[in-house]
Structures are given as C-alpha cells and as structure tokens.
Amino acid sequence: MRSEGEFDEFFTARGPALRRLAYLVVGDWHTAEDVTQNALAKLYVAWPRVRPESVEAYARKAVVNEALSLLRRRRDVPVAQVREDAAGAAPPTPSGTDVRAALAALPAQQRAVVALRFLDDQSVAETARVLGISEGTVKSHTSRAIATLRLHVADLVLSEEGR
Amino acid sequence: MTHTDLTQILRDHVAADEPAFGLDPVRVSAAGARLRRRRRGWQAAVGTLAVAAVTTTVLGLAGTLGGGADDGADGARLDPATVSALGDYDASRMPTLLDERAGGVLRGSVPDLGAGTFRATDDQGQRIPERYWDKASGMSIAYGPLSHRYEVRLLHARSEAEGDARRICSDDLASGYAFRCTVTTSADGDTVVSEVVAVRALDEQMRGGGATWDALTRQELETGEVLPGDPSQRPILPEEVHFVRSVEVVHSETFLTNVSETVQAPDLASADALWEVPVAAMTTIATDPVLVIPRPPIGEGGCPWTLPGTGVTCSTTKR
Numbered sequence: 001m002r003s004e005g006e007f008d009e010f011f012t013a014r015g016p017a018l019r020r021l022a023y024l025v026v027g028d029w030h031t032a033e034d035v036t037q038n039a040l041a042k043l044y045v046a047w048p049r050v051r052p053e054s055v056e057a058y059a060r061k062a063v064v065n066e067a068l069s070l071l072r073r074r075r076d077v078p079v080a081q082v083r084e085d086a087a088g089a090a091p092p093t094p095s096g097t098d099v100r101a102a103l104a105a106l107p108a109q110q111r112a113v114v115a116l117r118f119l120d121d122q123s124v125a126e127t128a129r130v131l132g133i134s135e136g137t138v139k140s141h142t143s144r145a146i147a148t149l150r151l152h153v154a155d156l157v158l159s160e161e162g163r
Numbered sequence: 164m165t166h167t168d169l170t171q172i173l174r175d176h177v178a179a180d181e182p183a184f185g186l187d188p189v190r191v192s193a194a195g196a197r198l199r200r201r202r203r204g205w206q207a208a209v210g211t212l213a214v215a216a217v218t219t220t221v222l223g224l225a226g227t228l229g230g231g232a233d234d235g236a237d238g239a240r241l242d243p244a245t246v247s248a249l250g251d252y253d254a255s256r257m258p259t260l261l262d263e264r265a266g267g268v269l270r271g272s273v274p275d276l277g278a279g280t281f282r283a284t285d286d287q288g289q290r291i292p293e294r295y296w297d298k299a300s301g302m303s304i305a306y307g308p309l310s311h312r313y314e315v316r317l318l319h320a321r322s323e324a325e326g327d328a329r330r331i332c333s334d335d336l337a338s339g340y341a342f343r344c345t346v347t348t349s350a351d352g353d354t355v356v357s358e359v360v361a362v363r364a365l366d367e368q369m370r371g372g373g374a375t376w377d378a379l380t381r382q383e384l385e386t387g388e389v390l391p392g393d394p395s396q397r398p399i400l401p402e403e404v405h406f407v408r409s410v411e412v413v414h415s416e417t418f419l420t421n422v423s424e425t426v427q428a429p430d431l432a433s434a435d436a437l438w439e440v441p442v443a444a445m446t447t448i449a450t451d452p453v454l455v456i457p458r459p460p461i462g463e464g465g466c467p468w469t470l471p472g473t474g475v476t477c478s479t480t481k482r
Contacts (some may be wrong), residue, residue, distance in 0.1 A: 011188040019184065020177045029182050037186055037194060044195025099176040119173045132471065146169075153172065 007047050010055060011040060017120075018063045024115035025067040027104060035070060039063040060120065061130045064112050071108045102152030110145040113138055242452035245414075252457055254296035257281070261304040265315040265422070265448045269306065272440045276313065279304040286320075286459060286467035298468040300459045309405065312425040313440065315448055317456050319417045319467065328413075332358060339380035342431055357442075359431060361404065384430075402427075406434030410445035417458060420449045 015036065022039075023032035039062035043050070050058050103111055109131065116127040117138075124142075128135045258281035270276045283299040285291050291299060303316040328346060335341030335358060342359030361384050387399045409423030422445040428434035448454070462468040 007192065008188040011186075011191060015186055015188075016184045019186070020181070023177060023181075024173065029180070033185055037191055040186070040191045041194035044192055047195075099172060103176075114173070118170045119177065121170065149169075 007044055010059075014056065014059060015040065018059055021060065021115050021120055022063050022067050024103065024119055025064065025108065025111050026071060027100070031070065032067075035066045036063060039066040042066075057126070057130065060116070060122075064116070064130055068108055068112060098152050102149045105148050105152060106145050109133075110141045110148075113141040114145050114149075117142060244452035245455050248453045248455050249457055252455075254283075254299065254456075255293065257283075257296070257302050257456065258304065261302070261315060261317075261454065264451055264454055265304060266306065268444050268448050269313050269440060272444055273306075273313065276306045279306050285469040286462075287469050289470050291470055295470070298459050299456060300467050302456055309425060310427040311437070311439075312423075314421075314423050314425070315454070316421040316423075317454055318419055318421065319456065319458055320419070335360065339382050342381055359406075401429040404429055406431060406437075408434075408438055408440075408442070408445075410442060410449040412446075412449040414455070418455070420451075420454060422446075422448045 018039065019029075019032050019036040022035040023029055026032050026035055039059065042062050043055070043059050046058065103114070106114065112131060113127055116122045116130055117124070122130070124135050124138050128138045131138070133141075258279075261281065262279050266276060266279055282301075282303045282305070283291050283293075283296045284301040284303075285295070285298070286300040288301070296302075300320065301316060301318040303314055303318075305312060305314040307313055332341065332344040332346050336344045340360050342361065344358040347357075361380070384399065384404065387401075405425050405427045407423045407425045409421055411419055411421045413419045424438060424440050424445070426434050426437040428437055459467045
C-alpha cells in the first residue's frame, strides 16, 4: 500500500500545476483552488489503489472532471455565459484580458481540450483519454477552439500543423 | 503562430495573476478522509444542504464472509434467499424490487412515503443509464426531499465495507466525528454499531450539485466553524445541518446495505424528535437477503467497471 507521505510529495510537486489546469477551465483562481482541493481529496481516497505510473493521469482526470462538473452545475458563471460564436466581439488586442475573453468564449470542454493540449502539453490520445472522448473529437474541438481564439487574440494564426 | 506560441500565451496568461498556492496536503488529506468516511456508510445521498448523521451499523458476520455474498461463490455461508436472488438477478427489476421490499417496510412507518427515486451508479459514484445497470457498483432508492428523506443503498465498495466496526466506532468517537457510537451484537450474532456524525458539502460552490458531502466534527458543529482559522472554510449555517439515522449491514468484503433516514434539524435533540422509522424496521431492510446486487465486472484499468472514458487504473486486483 502506498503511503500518505508519497501523497504529500505528489501534492507538493503537482498541486500548483493541477490548479493551473483547473484555472484555465473554470476561469478564476478561487474556484480553481476549490476544484483542485476536491480532486486531490478524491485522489487521496483512491491513493492506495492507484498505480504510481497512473497517478498523474488520475489526478489530471480528476481535476478536469471536477471542473467540468462544477461548470455544468453553475450555469450562472461568466465563462458559461459567453457564446461560442464570438463573431460580434470587439476587435482584439494582445492583452491578458483578451486571452481571458478568448478562453471564456470557448465551451467548457473546448477549454479543457486547450488546457490539456497546450498548457499541459498532452497528446491528442491522452487528452481523449482524460476527457473520455474520441481522438477525432479532440481534434475537432481543437480546431474549433483555435478558430474562436483567433477572433479574440490578435496575431493568433495558430494551425494544427506540426501537432 | 505555432503550438509553442499558444502554449506560451497560455502560460503567460496563467502566470500573470497566479496567486500563491493556498492548499496544503494536511487540509486536502483531511478532506479526503472526510470523503472516505462519507463513503463508508453515512453518505447523505443527494441534496444541497449539509448533513449530520446518526448511523447504526450492523456488520453481518463481517470478516468471515469474505468475498462470498457479492458473487455467490461462498454460497454455503449465505442465506439461501440471497443465493437465489443472485441466481435470478435482473438489474432492470431492481427499482421495483427495492420499492416493493424496502419501500414496503418504510411505508409501515410512513404511509405517505410517496414515489421512490431509483439511482444506479458505477464504481466512481457516477449515475449510469439503464443499459449499464447490470454493471452497477451501487443501487439506491430514495423517498422524499432532503429535509426528510429515506434512502436504501446497495453498494459494492471494498473501501467502505472493510474495516473493524469496533475500531472504526472508537476512532470516530475519539476524533469527534461520531456524536454517538455504540457496538452491540444482535440476536443473530451480527455486530451492531450505532453512530452519530455530522457532514456537509466540501465547499459552498459544490453544494448546488450535492455531489460531495463533508463530515463535521462535534466541535465544528458546536463552534460553527470548520477548521477554525482557515479562511477558506465558510461558517456552518444551522439551517444546513441535517441528521441521518441509518442501519448498515456489511455482507462481505465489498458489499453492504445501508438504510437511512435524514431529517433537517439544527441539533441532535431536535433530530431525535423527528425520526419516523424505527431502527428495527431499518434493520429489517438492511438484512433482507433478497436485496443484493452482484459484484460489478472489472474494467479495463483493473478497477471495478466505470462508465466508458472515466475509468481509473488500480494496482489492487484482489476482489
């Protein structure tokens, strides 16, 4: 059985990164911290039976699931109110505010895809596994997300080339 | 702009206003322990308010049945009715069976019980559609609103079924999680544990979904504060507090039955005046040999089955 000391080590090493992942999905740090705490609490419960090589993936999945579940329940959060179709948005400028607005313009699952692939640098296959969707869906979510992000972030001419 | 560029934009965005990491492993471990306790039997079902619980646990031959009751392999130790029920098991009939047998007993005390709400869940506690019911780790039926609720749960969960009842009771009393906790033995030789605990949602924002309930200690209820001095914890509101009285039977290493009555009350004395279903009636349900579900199949990751795409990987495959 794996020890609580090992849990503490994992927590210290990976907690901040997991909170960043949550932040990109939910859009504010306070909620991201709540999400991370709940996800890590669940990881704590499962800790004795999760293989060491799977802990990272388990934690990532727990955070994303927790974040998406929260957003499904909280219909009134700002990020959920922004429509995917942001064609009418004001011309973007390259600022942090625009990045936030760009992310807010994405549906929650697209944000999760972006967070996993571009912040956490996960592969299409791993992203699909974490989200429980097909690799094709990950690719289509990525393409749509990039198209939306382009509307908000100046100079963002990102393509799927090279991925 | 390349993939790397977007990665940098996102990292810059995250780093721009990232506050200091406020979580600490002790607090999260405590939350995990609370979650584990909640799962061990006095979970407050579904709702939006915090719960304080009174639990009576009956451990039917715990530690000697092994993994038998859940799969029928140890049929010689099982009630013939259980063996028969497992042999004739039809997941689609479980809502009706639960309502007839459990609801029938409850209606003896609560004539206006109303219609029950059936729920089947996977090993991660996620609700599953009917086409997967035969793979369920848990099934339950609930009656009434959370303010006065009755629930019967059939559950396969090794982490909740295992453990010495007397030690758990003693630990819960010592830690303050148990408001009352006594262990007795029934006429049939079953170990009976009566316990009072308090729980609420892990955080306010999660309460809307009622998905994650948190245990409260006696001290926390008395002071109205969870983890005093921790600014991330909101005060306990009296109207959030509910009490649950339940009877639980652990049938094997993984399978247990839990019967509970939940009442909204600010303190235990108030709750004691509200119970409708006698413990004896709940015990009748919890020991009903027909109310069983087979052990769920093993999923791809070596854990009990979960909804596709949500599985986890387990290092322990002993069942």
